[in-house]
Amino acid sequence: MKSVDKEALVHKYLVEYYEKYYRIAYSYVFQEQDALDIVQEGAYRAILKSDALKKPEYADTWICRIMMNEAVRFLEKNRGRTVFLEEVPEESTMDEPEDLDLRQALGKLNEEERRIVILKYFEEEKIRTIAQTLDLKESTVKSRLYRAVEKLKKYMEGGAGYGEMEKRV
Amino acid sequence: MEKWKKEYDEIVVPDHTGELMEEAVRRAKETKKEPGDKKCTVISEVRQPCSQLC
Structure with a gap:
């Protein structure tokens, strides 16, 4: 699969399943604004790294993993401000x-x-x-x-x- | 687990989430498009033509 196609696929999933990614993010922070920050940063990273997507059939779960990693990164970064x-x-x-x-x-x-x-x-x-x-x-x-x-x-x-x-x- | 699944499903997704995602995607695509030789651009701005150095 070409890079441009991978990027388009990741874009499609982000737009189509954004509610799912938001819920995943929210289940880490339980704060609306924080969850929004996470999904935005996650979407940004997913597009930047779309070349790294090895199996297009797992694009959705690949994005889920990025969102979860982003949520953990967010919590680490905001330790003290955010209640774990x-x-x-x-x-x-x-x-x-x-x-x-x-x-x-x-x-x-x-x-x-x-x-x-x-x-x-x-x-x-x-x-x-x-x-x-x-x-x-x-x-x-x-x-x-x-x-x-x-x-x-x-x-x-x-x-x-x-x-x-x-x-x- | 069903109770928690219900609670999870009831998480309210803000209306503008989709727009924010699109915005993030747009930013990422722009970042990817940017030439990676910013440093070279800066150097070329600083560099003086040979004629001035000689």
């Missing part, structure tokens, strides 16, 4: 079952688990696609997904054994 997901205050104690909202639930996961959960359960991507997107083996995606779900279940059931929050990667 895991810093969200919790009212309940670990001895009681928790009713977590989306922000709190994602805050329980490390970066890789969060990416996998977002792509699998919220964006409903196939394991194979997620593996391609994140450059992991399918078996690795499955095991990390299982671990993430188990972690969330434990929290929902009362948090036994999960007193320590996971650190960001």
Whole structure:
């Protein structure tokens, strides 16, 4: 595929699926303006790097990965100003079952688990696609997904054994 | 997970998101078009013709 065609393809996806990319960005920062900053910067980078797209059939997930990387970069850059997901205050104690909202639930996961959960359960991507997107083996995606779900279940059931929050990667 | 999926799906996307994305794409394309020899341009501006140096 020629460079110009790759660029056109990435452009097409950005325009067509911008709502999806916004939701991904928002699920990291939970702030409208911050999410907008992320998707704009992500779109900018995606076009600049469109030559690096190896498999056009994975253009969408390739852009998702760029958006997620951009979100992490944004959080690192704004550390102090932005409240990290895991810093969200919790009212309940670990001895009681928790009713977590989306922000709190994602805050329980490390970066890789969060990416996998977002792509699998919220964006409903196939394991194979997620593996391609994140450059992991399918078996690795499955095991990390299982671990993430188990972690969330434990929290929902009362948090036994999960007193320590996971650190960001 | 269904509850969180519902919450995720209900994230409101601002109306102008598409326009902002288009703007970012336009900026990126312009950046790509820009010649990469800006330094050479600057040097050529500073450089004096040989006739003045000799």
